[in-house]
Amino acid sequence: MQNVIAVGRQLYLRPLARADAAAFVPWVNDPEVTRTLAIGARAMDVRAEEAFIEKTNASAHDVLFGIVVQETDQLIGSTGLNQIDFRNHRASFGIMVGEKGAWGKGYGTEATALVVRYAFEKLYLNRVQLHVYEYNLRGIRAYEKVGFRREGVLRQEHVYDGRLWDTVVMAILREEWEEKPALPASDPCKT
Ligand SMILES: CC(C)(COP(=O)(O)OP(=O)(O)OC[C@H]1O[C@@H](n2cnc3c(N)ncnc32)[C@H](O)[C@@H]1OP(=O)(O)O)[C@@H](O)C(=O)NCCC(=O)NCCS
Known part of the structure; x- marks a missing residue:
């Protein structure tokens, strides 16, 4: 494990660098992956990925982590x-x-839990929110397992595959996480 930001049971999170951009190119050009993402289906090359990683890393209002399987x-x-x-x-x-x-x-559930824990423990945030398309049942299930609650629906907010879909708004509050954390508190020696 290198440059560890947060450690879970099977995964760890680490910063992303320019050199990681190439790994993302096949993923962000795969319609099966992008069908549930706001970036949608548009061609992305390695330069665009490098620029995205660098811009996000330089931002004071964003954090971006790579998700890495500990074992491999x-x-x-x-x-x-x-x-x-x-x-x-x-x-x-x-x-x-x-x-x-x-x-x-x-892995999606654990990575979500690691970021939520980071938000509450390290950034002292109070609320983490997300938007998920109604047909992303895998995502919705993962978020519910971490403790996100459905707060509402943006009706017919998204077009995919020739039809309109709702977008579900979900959030988790610090008090909800503290009452039922999906992961134990981080070990300050390991983060
Ligand atoms: C969404 C995503 C993060 C989920 O990660 P993952 O590692 O596949 O999810 P997990 O294995 O942690 O959990 C998925 C859960 O959904 C369930 N699931 C899978 N397909 C399902 C379906 N069609 N209906 C309902 N639940 C389903 C799984 O059984 C599992 O729940 P369980 O543990 O109770 O059995 C991942 O698939 C992904 O990144 N997809 C592409 C991009 C994306 O959608 N990003 C999120 C945009 S909001």
């Missing part, structure tokens, strides 16, 4: 917080497990 040290995607609002102690959550062979193994 394999990078399987990215996650993080954006639009961090320190005045109102809130941020928006995002995740992409780009490696499709890694879906359905609990």
Whole structure:
């Protein structure tokens, strides 16, 4: 494990660097991966990925982490917080497990829990929110397992595959996490 930001049971999070951009290119150009992402289906090359990583790393209002499997040290995607609002102690959550062979193994749930714990423990945020398309049942299930609650629906907010879909708004509050944390508090020696 290198440059560890947060450690879970099977995964760890680490910063992303320019050199990681190439790994993301096949993922962000795969319609099966992007069908549930706001970036949608548009061609992205390695330069665009490098620029995205550098811009996000330079931002005071975003954090971006690579998701890595501890056992193999394999990078399987990215996650993080954006639009961090320190005045109102809130941020928006995002995740992409780009490696499709890694879906359905609990990694998305664990990475989400690691970022939520980071938001509450390290950034002292109070609220983490997200938008998820109604047809992203895998995502909704993962977020519910971490403790996100459905707060509402943006009706017919999104077009995919020739039809309109609702977007579900979900959030988790610090008090909800503290009452029922999906992961134990981090070990300050290991983060
Ligand atoms: C969404 C995503 C983060 C989920 O990660 P993951 O590692 O596949 O999810 P997990 O294995 O942790 O959990 C998925 C849960 O959904 C369940 N699930 C899978 N398919 C499902 C379906 N069609 N209906 C309902 N639940 C489903 C799984 O059974 C599992 O729940 P369980 O542990 O109770 O059995 C990941 O698939 C991903 O990045 N997809 C592409 C990009 C994306 O959608 N990003 C999020 C945008 S909001």
